[in-house]
Amino acid sequence: MAVIRTEAIALKGKDLGEADRLVTFFSRSSGKIRAVANGARRTRSNMSALVQPFTYSHLSIYQGSSLARVRSGEIIQGNLSLREDLLLMTASSYLAEMVDFLMEEDDPNEAVFALLLNSLAIFKERGVERILLRSFEIRLMSILGYRPRLENCVHCGAETKPGKGSAFFSVAQGGLKCPECVEESDREISWGTCQVLGRLLGTPWRQLFNLRVDSKMQKELESLLAEFIEYRSERRFKTLSFLQTLLEEPS
Ligand SMILES: [Zn+2]
Secondary structure: OEEEEEEEEEEEEEEEOOOEEEEEEEEOOOEEEEEEEOOOOOOOOHHHHHOOOOOEEEEEEEEOOOOEEEEEEEEEEOOOHHHHOHHHHHHHHHHHHHHHHHOOEOOOOHHHHHHHHHHHHHHHHHOOOHHHHHHHHHHHHHHOOOOOEOOEOOOOOOEOOOOOOOEEEEOOOOEEEOOOOOOOOOEEEOHHHHHHHHHHHHOOHHHHOOOOOOHHHHHHHHHHHHHHHHHHHOOOOHHHHHHHHHHHOOO
């Protein structure tokens, strides 16, 4: 029976039998892993802390012919604060849901691991900001090979330059279109939103908060990326609409 030792972030879990939990982790060395944590529902068990959503730990996991099993672990960051606040919990769950759905088991991806870890750390430090959510979405899609094309028309290759009027984005083809190639199904967005989209990919995390994004751009980005992700993943993420409702409530 092989033993994997890896850093991992718990994404979600469900009860199994009387005292166990079946937990989905995203690990640094092995990608997504589903493993049984025996005794995790006993409050005094060390396992119970390891399997809480968003806990970041060093794990030792048995991988046999059937389901993997958590052997032991040591918490690096408990991330309790992400579970104690409804908005933080929902936003963190959204990131976890995307990683869980879009990543396969046994498919390690260091960039995705770092993206998730960083994003959770920034949530803890700064709370949930829309620009962070958008940055996570576009970075994740780009890592997975769906980086939107913004410099050239996705249809004819002509350079796309900011000008008067609007830009047009083809969700199906994954990027901007020049005025000659625009079709009815393409989305009209402002050039300002396009520029922010590009900046979201290239700007270091800490500087993201300096980007000037007005509420019209925020809305355009939010709905464009939601449609883009839904088209690529063929899924509407459950937590996203709840998260949007929470963010719109006056605080
Ligand atoms: Zn074109």
